[in-house]
Amino acid sequence: MNLSGWGRFPQVDSRVLRPRTPEAVADALAGGRAIPRGNGRAYGDAAVSHGVTLDLRGLDRMLAFDPATGQLVAEAGVLLSDIIDAFLPRGWFPLVTPGTRFVTLGGMIAADVHGKNHHRAGSMAESVDWVEVMVAPGQVRRAARDENPELFEMTCGGMGLTGPILRAAIRLQRVDSGWIRQDSIAAPDLDAALAAFEARMAATYSVAWIDCLASGRSLGRSIVMTGEHARLAELDNRRRLRPFAIPAKRRLSVPFDLPGLALNRWTVGAFNAAYWRQGRRGAGPRLVDWQSYFYPLDAIDGWNRIYGRRGFAQWQVALPLDRAAVGLRALLAEIAAAGQGSFLAVLKRFGPGRGGLSFPVEGYTLALDFPATPAALALMDRLDALALAQGGRFYLAKDARMTAATFARAEPRLPGFQRFRSAAGLDLRFASAQSERLNL
Amino acid sequence: MTQDLAKSPVLILGGRSDIGLACARAFAAAGHPLQLAARNAATLEPAAQDLRLRGGGAVSLHEFDVLDIAGHAAFLDALPEPPGIVLCAVGAMGDQEASERDPQAAALVMRANFEGPALILGEIANRMEAAGRGVIVGISSVAGDRGRATNYVYGAGKAGFTAFLSGLRNRLARTGVQVVTVKPGFVATRMTEGMDTPAPLTAQPEEVARAILRAIRTGGTVVYVRPVWRLVMTAIRAIPEPLFKRMKL
Ligand SMILES: Cc1cc2nc3c(=O)[nH]c(=O)nc-3n(C[C@H](O)[C@H](O)[C@H](O)COP(=O)(O)OP(=O)(O)OC[C@H]3O[C@@H](n4cnc5c(N)ncnc54)[C@H](O)[C@@H]3O)c2cc1C
Ligand SMILES: NC(=O)c1ccc[n+]([C@@H]2O[C@H](COP(=O)([O-])OP(=O)(O)OC[C@H]3O[C@@H](n4cnc5c(N)ncnc54)[C@H](OP(=O)(O)O)[C@@H]3O)[C@@H](O)[C@H]2O)c1
Numbered sequence: 001m002n003l004s005g006w007g008r009f010p011q012v013d014s015r016v017l018r019p020r021t022p023e024a025v026a027d028a029l030a031g032g033r034a035i036p037r038g039n040g041r042a043y044g045d046a047a048v049s050h051g052v053t054l055d056l057r058g059l060d061r062m063l064a065f066d067p068a069t070g071q072l073v074a075e076a077g078v079l080l081s082d083i084i085d086a087f088l089p090r091g092w093f094p095l096v097t098p099g100t101r102f103v104t105l106g107g108m109i110a111a112d113v114h115g116k117n118h119h120r121a122g123s124m125a126e127s128v129d130w131v132e133v134m135v136a137p138g139q140v141r142r143a144a145r146d147e148n149p150e151l152f153e154m155t156c157g158g159m160g161l162t163g164p165i166l167r168a169a170i171r172l173q174r175v176d177s178g179w180i181r182q183d184s185i186a187a188p189d190l191d192a193a194l195a196a197f198e199a200r201m202a203a204t205y206s207v208a209w210i211d212c213l214a215s216g217r218s219l220g221r222s223i224v225m226t227g228e229h230a231r232l233a234e235l236d237n238r239r240r241l242r243p244f245a246i247p248a249k250r251r252l253s254v255p256f257d258l259p260g261l262a263l264n265r266w267t268v269g270a271f272n273a274a275y276w277r278q279g280r281r282g283a284g285p286r287l288v289d290w291q292s293y294f295y296p297l298d299a300i301d302g303w304n305r306i307y308g309r310r311g312f313a314q315w316q317v318a319l320p321l322d323r324a325a326v327g328l329r330a331l332l333a334e335i336a337a338a339g340q341g342s343f344l345a346v347l348k349r350f351g352p353g354r355g356g357l358s359f360p361v362e363g364y365t366l367a368l369d370f371p372a373t374p375a376a377l378a379l380m381d382r383l384d385a386l387a388l389a390q391g392g393r394f395y396l397a398k399d400a401r402m403t404a405a406t407f408a409r410a411e412p413r414l415p416g417f418q419r420f421r422s423a424a425g426l427d428l429r430f431a432s433a434q435s436e437r438l439n440l
Numbered sequence: 441m442t443q444d445l446a447k448s449p450v451l452i453l454g455g456r457s458d459i460g461l462a463c464a465r466a467f468a469a470a471g472h473p474l475q476l477a478a479r480n481a482a483t484l485e486p487a488a489q490d491l492r493l494r495g496g497g498a499v500s501l502h503e504f505d506v507l508d509i510a511g512h513a514a515f516l517d518a519l520p521e522p523p524g525i526v527l528c529a530v531g532a533m534g535d536q537e538a539s540e541r542d543p544q545a546a547a548l549v550m551r552a553n554f555e556g557p558a559l560i561l562g563e564i565a566n567r568m569e570a571a572g573r574g575v576i577v578g579i580s581s582v583a584g585d586r587g588r589a590t591n592y593v594y595g596a597g598k599a600g601f602t603a604f605l606s607g608l609r610n611r612l613a614r615t616g617v618q619v620v621t622v623k624p625g626f627v628a629t630r631m632t633e634g635m636d637t638p639a640p641l642t643a644q645p646e647e648v649a650r651a652i653l654r655a656i657r658t659g660g661t662v663v664y665v666r667p668v669w670r671l672v673m674t675a676i677r678a679i680p681e682p683l684f685k686r687m688k689l
């Protein structure tokens with residue numbers, strides 16, 4: 001069947017198997033080169049294969065929870081949304097979460113996802129105690145910092161290319177409530193935005209929406225938002241009584257593909273200008289529920305259809321700290337000049353990175369999405385070159401179109417990853433459309 | 441919930457079924473203790489543990505074969521508590537061609553979809569009637585709305601089950617016992633694995649679960665999970681027989 005990632009681009013003809021047990025996973029692996037798939041929220045072709053795609057959502061049982069340590073053991077297909085539904089009412093929240101909760105545990109580990117707290121908490125791997133990986137049909141290895149450490153390192157951020165993760169143990173954090181104390185400031189240009197991040201390194205969460213169509217003196221203008229889990233004492237009486245209850249959300253949905261015209265430089269430009277004005281006016285502290293704070297897009301089912309039939313592509317780079325300002329300025333100038341902005345442009349300060357192919361590096365990350373049009377694809381090629389010139393690194397979970405040469409230049413760590421795969425024979429067993437394109 | 445069954449135990453007959461387990465998760469999340477009944481119940485322990493973690497409540501496992509009719513009463517007597525809500529997800533699609541050739545195979549399909557589920561729910565209905573409260577949810581099928589060449593043995597079983605539930609609902613209307621008939625349409629489960637069902641007509645088990653909990657909350661009677669199915673089946677039922685008999689459906 002035709003399969004794609006969240007961006008619906010590219011589409012790949014794949015044989016999809018849905019094993020529900022480790023034995024069935026082993027059987028499926030015996031049928032040729034395969035790639036695991038979680039909930040398909042990676043944008044590009046990381047979780048689709050020209051051979052077999054292993055849909056692991058059927059492995060979705062929670063196995064154990066230790067309230068003394070906050071450790072949850074679960075099968076890899078469990079959704080983050082289910083973890084939150086089960087444990088937030090008992091005062092636990094994931095240590096690391098991406099911007100959607102409709103991801104699986106396995107997908108979060110394989111992409112080594114980062115959240116708004118990366119500058120303090122690090123990436124997903126920091127909250128993983130161990131994983132169990134099926135490295136060959138029927139052969140399951142446990143990997144942790146002190147057990148098969150190299151497999152652990154390569155699996156976290158390894159995009160499924162070390163084999164399907166069957167189960168994992170992760171740690172949750174204690175929270176007092178389902179509310180976040182958010183503070184926001186309007187930064188009129190890039191320097192102000194970066195200064196705001198640097199001044200807020202102590203904040204638990206920080207992230208900025210950046211207006212990627214603003215140019216000239218306004219280049220890089222941003223709304224920088226920080227957040228803290230609200231303590232009981234910080235809630236009013238009504239909320240303190242039921243600290244985990246939040247107002248029910250209306251779920252909206254995009255039931256069909258919007259025509260490609262719906263998003264163009266004028267609609268996006270108007271949206272961005274309005275968002276900026278509203279952000280500036282609404283700056284200051286307020287209390288926000290966890291869903292609106294962490295997962296605003298989850299309220300709209302199928303929002304990936306707003307880009308129309310041909311789908312869209314994300315582009316996300318991480319620039320090392322000392323080159324971030326120069327690099328971001330060059331990227332933003334190019335985007336603004338091309339008039340190909342997106343409204344989901346995000347800027348974020350990263351803390352120190354990890355090994356393997358894990359994406360984050362200490363510095364800044366910029367993420368944008370574009371319709372998969374020829375003009376936008378050409379722009380992304382130019383952005384690749386600008387980012388490479390500043391030591392940029394690219395996020396595989398977002399990529400759908402990079403060239404192998406670009407990735408190899410960005411990743412001095414790639415040969416180590418390839419050696420690990422071939423030494424263990426993993427390259428013969430696991431491949432995605434992305435790994436073939438990028439020679440991972 | 442129309443009755444005060446907010447934290448009352450829920451019995452799921454056919455506890456291994458994908459739809460049954462999705463419902464179990466939804467009931468667990470809503471804080472209900474659960475009783476899962478199935479053949480080889482002990483093998484459901486990992487599912488039970490999962491439900492305990494999700495809901496934090498009690499989950500018990502019970503050996504149950506819907507075809508063991510003589511054992512129904514004893515099975516119910518042995519439950520830790522009489523359930524306030526009972527969901528029957530037992531069913532078997534069988535193989536239509538086998539059912540045409542082999543009367544034993546056909547009988548099994550009829551019994552697993554009609555006789556067994558109807559009789560256990562009938563016994564439960566009597567107990568709930570005596571208690572003056574309770575909810576019975578039977579998962580039947582649109583396949584019972586009109587017999588078609590490709591699955592009429594299964595469909596006939598479901599038609600019988602649908603009629604039984606309808607009668608039960610009618611009989612108990614004034615007793616405080618609610619009876620819900622669910623006709624899910626296509627659902628992506630083990631039963632339909634490998635079948636190429638049209639996406640807009642195919643629900644996920646979680647959707648079925650949401651529809652069932654909503655029906656219980658609002659006093660619903662006959663539930664088509666995706667509303668489009670009500671239209672589809674109205675259209676299919678309206679086709680005149682002389683025409684219908686020549687169609688390939
Ligand atoms: C709206 C939105 C916001 C996002 N925000 C962020 C963000 O803030 N930060 C961030 O880091 N990411 C973000 N992402 C990306 C997303 O978190 C990752 O792509 C994540 O990997 C998706 O998980 P999934 O379960 O859908 O996996 P899939 O997309 O199905 O797979 C992703 C990768 O994981 C591998 N994989 C999946 N399951 C397993 C398994 N069991 N064993 C081994 N490998 C496996 C696949 O092979 C593939 O390489 C966002 C995505 C969306 C759609
Ligand atoms: N999937 C669909 O498209 C669809 C559509 C309409 C209606 N339905 C109905 O929905 C219900 C649930 O089905 P499902 O889709 O979840 O498929 P399923 O996973 O195959 O569930 C059917 C269940 O019935 C149980 N069962 C069969 N014979 C039994 C017996 N003699 N005693 C006890 N249990 C028995 C099976 O138990 P074992 O595990 O022990 O075999 C199985 O768990 C069924 O009634 C089905 O007819 C399904």
